[in-house]
Amino acid sequence: MINRYLEKTWVQYLCLTTVVGLLVYYFGWVFDFGYKFDWSVLYKEDPSYGEVLGGMLVTGLNLTVSISLMSSAIALGLGILFGLGRLSQFKPVYYFSTCYVEFFRNTPLLVQLFFWYFALPMGLPEGIRNFLFDQNFEMLAATVGLGIYTSSFMAEVIRAGIQSIPKGLLEASYSSGLTPFQTLTKIVLPLAFRAIIPPLGSEFLNNMKNSSLAMVVGVPELCWASQQIEGMTFKGFEATTAATVIYLSLSLTIAGILTLVNWKLQIVPVKDRTMGHKFAHLLFWPFEAPFAFLAKMHRRMKRKRQDDFNLSRAQAARKAFLAKLSKVLGFVWKATFLVCLAFLIFSAVYGVSKFNFQVIRDNIGTLLWWRFPQGDPNEILWGLGGLSFSIIMSVIAISVSFFIGLIVGIGRTSKNKLFLIPSTLYIELIRGNPLIMVIFWIYFFIPILTGHFLNVFWSATIALTVFTGAYLAEIVRSGIQNLPPGQFEAAVSTGLTYWQAMRKIILPQALKQMLPAIVGQFIAIFKDTSLAFVIGVLELTFVAQGLNNRLMIYPFEIYTTVAFLYFICCYLMSLVARRLERKLSTETFRLQM
């Protein structure tokens, strides 16, 4: 009876409206927050400080946008470079690109930013250091650091995209006489980019959200601005809400642009184009037109010069010379690359050899388990901290968020609005915000809502769980939607119910496809435990900072050890992921350039 009504859309909307209404009524009039809201701090001039504090948010937004744009450009450039490098047949390039990608992908951005900002200048000669410091070094370090971090993810996306191109196309293009470079630019890249755009887009989005970490090196961006207002007026709720709303609208804008790009790139016959496609084409026309014009002119010029099979002597000599020249240049290039690589390895080894290893030896225990088991009785887990704390946090977050992701992901594919709308809201709200914001929210508002105070450890773990849940839900959704719809129809027509079909037919297949992505998300969450340091959880980064604070003069030793510890854990997980990917892939062939 109830079920039949619940299938009607208007009933579903009515239910949702009622629930929302009840929530608004409850939290608006009944619930006592124990907090005096004062939104005027955002738009009125503050008497103690003599300025409108909301203005900081605007300047912060400005910086966030410019950091995001610049670092995206850097990331895309480097990402293409190293993505192609990972396909190179020249082994040193391949190994170097692989090391680059693996290293930057498997250490937390936070640690990397600390390194670029605090440690790197110490290794540079005085003149260069002073030159750097005369520039806006905070911005420089944050932008380049962020760009390099994101580029390692983009490189992987690009590599995967290129390798997904069927071998036959490549053979066809070679056999039609195109050079490898032409094959790359005319066949592989255009096709690959279509496949790459969606995952690349989410990297741009992540890049924007990660820019919130620039605040740790003193860049006054959006997250910094909200913290600043909080620090000056102690009105944390208002400042955090304002920043959240801004981040969310930024994310939605980026997502909107990406959808438009997607529409633009879809190959749809003119008559089948929807409004969206038409709009996208109209919007991108001004950007596309100059290139189209150039290409046309280029084609026209080129057409005149035709290659003859019967070469004159001069032409043959020229061709032979060019071939020789390119060979020599190729050799020179390879030699230069090897020399640079050797220098890099040498300086890295030399730098490490000058480390004070005694410091590392003395403190490795602290970094691994803090003061376990000699902690106070009211400390959580007998004073455990450091790396083992990070591991425990991520294990809890991973195991719980997996189920959240599964349920919400299924809800996201449901046709019933009662499940669809809340799931979508949850996913978009969480994914639209930086993790650091989610941590602040959970930390400050769980106590208000429940009246119980959580240990920082638990609130950080909950934040990580909620955050990962949203990402896993998206993975689950795409996994389910990637299956041919016939599967579900066939299952239901054999008499299985919705849940039976899901559990026995759809999910087993979808999960198999999703595994690499899920493991990738697990790696991400392990790295993200480092962000819990902002609320003072005694995890690895926090302990490292405390150590650095006390020892003072060994930042290189400590940060390198920390990066190394994170790297080992993440790399082991990514090895597992790669093995899974290989095991699950139907095609064993891998494209090489």
Place this chain on the structure above:
Amino acid sequence: MKRFMTLALAAALVMAFAATAFAGATYDKIMKDKVIRVGIMTDSIPGAFYNAKKEWVGFDVDIANEIAKRMGVKIDQVPVSNKTRIGFLQQGRIDISVSNMTHKRSRDNSIDFSITYFFDGQKMLAPKGKFSTLKDFVGKRVAVMQGTTSELNVKNLLKELGDAAPKVISYQKESECFQALQMGRVDAWSTDSTILLGYSAQVPGKYELVGDFFSNEPYGIGLVEDDSKLRDTVNFTLQDMWKDGTYEKIYNKWYGPDTKYYFPLTEKIEMWP
């Protein structure tokens, strides 16, 4: 579906009950539970920090323990940072906050403060021999900590001295400010002088405090808003500690002439007859 609705209803009810359980005077709660929860910093040398043996020690820790002892309750030390100390107080996660907080009028809108229990002021820390007066810092880069009053004080000072666009860079932690100073990213670091003393004592002879105090930083113990019983108790306890010499003993343990952080005690705390 039915089960879902029941669950939702149950969740709403639980929340409603939780809300009513939330209220209650802090002082009565402390006396009932015989536990006082105190927010203390973890990385402020020598205010409150983890020493080499990973013990939580410092001036603030001793003051907090003494207050708890005199109130006849047990202490529950809660780590806080300059980001969390206020939120914790407002939500009742901690009862009092002994975490070098400058008493400011605009901050008094959100929480209450005890009488001043420590007198500090802001100074500049710079490499030895490079600067002699505050005027020398015009046009130079200065590090400060975010979420503190020192940031604005520095900006105002530099503006007064004739710096049109002060170059002030704010970091999240004290250790980061000091690191920036060490690597030469900034020419000076400015915050409360005791913190500066604590850090410069780690590398003796390299850094010095320059110029006079340019702001008053009276530290108060943070208290929940509108609980006069608790405020009176804390104020009286502080005055008792001063009267019988315990305060001086604790002070000399951390800031006395025999310590690395020598900082002469020049003022008296407010005494009510």
